[in-house]
Amino acid sequence: MSNLSIHDFIRQIPKAELHLHIEGTFEPELMFAIAQRNKVAIPYSSVEEVRKAYQFGNLQDFLDIYYAGAAVLQKEQDFYDLTMAYLLKAKEENIVHTEIFFDPQTHTERGIAFNTVITGIHKALLDGENKLGITSKLILCFLRHLSEESALKTLEQALPYKEWITAVGLDSSEVGNPPSKFQKVFEKAAEKGFLGVAHAGEEGNAEYVKEALNALKIDRIDHGNRSLEDPNLVKEIVDRKLALTVCPLSNLKLQVVKSPDLHPLKKMLELGMMATVNSDDPAYFGGYLNANFIVMTDALGLSKEEITLLAKNSFAASFLPEDEKEEKIAEVENFYNKNN
């Protein structure tokens, strides 16, 4: 029995991250370094100026800045460095498994080859496993503000790399781009053996979550906050043990939730939903995974039991094989038994 403070308990507990956009881990320091070596101009004169620009009224404000930042990435080494910088951070935070989104269209639309993007990311993930002991999965996200035709083309480009990609996802501007717009491409992805996830109920209402379940047949819901507006939907999510990848600091920065004490995370757990905590775009939202746990714990008074449940959920909801999930969940329980 040790007497860890609740913040140290959060920092040290083994955990998985399931909602993390690799382009959203692009710290201004690395952005400047890569811009310089690629000889691309960026509209900021200092790291401080970049951070000052990170004030968002909504999702679209953020996306405009996020896509502009990603335009600095051009070479395989850039994608490697971006991914490795995140993995080093993950190591510090006791993240032992991570499932990473990447947005190929953000890069292919500006002439960067799919192969360049995925090879850089994949090589870093291999090194992450071999040198840092962090296991990982890769999730290809379609940009929902683009057409389904563009998504289908992206899926075709991904097929030769099937072994490296576990699931497809759906991100970018939610309202006005409902899941049903991507029904065909998700069907095709499922036929090819990919799992499916989708951002739903972040800014969009509960109908977007329902459509993601019914039209896209997803295995996990990214965000899902607004599913709480529909009790029947909540019941379905609980009954089917569908996980939600919740992103507290993201919700606060994008004004999806107005203040930490109003965040629905604890309510989700009380309703029996399989909620998990994630950082989404940590370079833009002011904190990595542990900071997300800490802001919720301080505002909602989460107990060590609730933090342990969230850590167990992170593995239970992952795309790891069952035996590896069980092994990780047992490690979380051991940690709790030693440190509660």
Ligand code: HPA
């Ligand atoms: O939180 C998000 N929502 C939608 N699209 C995104 N792309 C990166 N982060 C996000």
Ligand SMILES: [Zn+2]
């Ligand atoms: Zn996201």
